[in-house]
């Protein structure tokens with residue numbers, strides 16, 4: 104009989120009210136000195152990111168509707184994860200409000216109108232194993248994506264906003280790690296399936312073209328911001344964390360969040376209507 108060991112679950116502890124109080128207002132100087140186009144790009148980005156974090160509640164509720172199939176350790180991890188993601192949702196609401204002036208009531212309205220469609224993502228939702236592998240894929244993608252956002256946007260709007268960016272990167276890394284711990288502790292016998300399954304997730308993401316408001320695979324809406332080989336590199340990071348391969352070099356990892364399309368100094372705004380990059384941002 105195989106004995107499952109106890110996964111070591113972690114959680115970071117930070118208090119949102121201490122970092123970004125509800126009534127926080129960004130000092131004018133940061134708007135004046137931010138790189139040209141940075142404010143506009145940041146608002147554009149947040150108008151999507153805010154709600155993707157909030158979609159964690161819908162994914163949580165979907166998984167909980169099948170909680171009888173999940174282990175106690177998995178459910179314990181999910182509780183920690185949801186608390187963090189909802190904190191991220193509130194943190195981004197405050198960030199977005201202080202940057203753009205969009206009211207909390209308007210954000211509530213926008214969020215309540217969202218339709219969460221889990222149907223296209225069925226392969227990721229089959230069981231605890233597929234959920235954990237998808238979570239690893241999604242969370243490590245978020246680590247590099249927030250690292251990019253931090254360098255391009257968060258850091259230009261003062262220490263409080265910058266700290267939010269730092270916490271996001273750290274928390275998503277912790278979620279990645281917790282999912283890895285669970286896979287190693289409870290699903291050792293299926294580790295041989297991970298590589299093929301990751302390729303399937305990557306293909307699915309490529310075919311989706313849009314984001315179905317399911318928390319998972321929200322980068323489908325942001326693919327233009329990352330190099331073409333982004334998924335292949337993060338797949339290698341995941342395999343390495345599970346002891347199934349070699350970690351990419353630091354140069355390869357750096358490229359994930361420092362890459363910009365040729366001819367640009369910053370990733371420009373993407374016009375979803377024309378599917379083209381808008382004017383260059385220097």
Ligand SMILES: [Fe+2]
Nearest residue numbers: 156188191275
């Ligand atoms: Fe998050």
Ligand SMILES: [Fe+2]
Nearest residue numbers: 242274275278
């Ligand atoms: Fe996360």
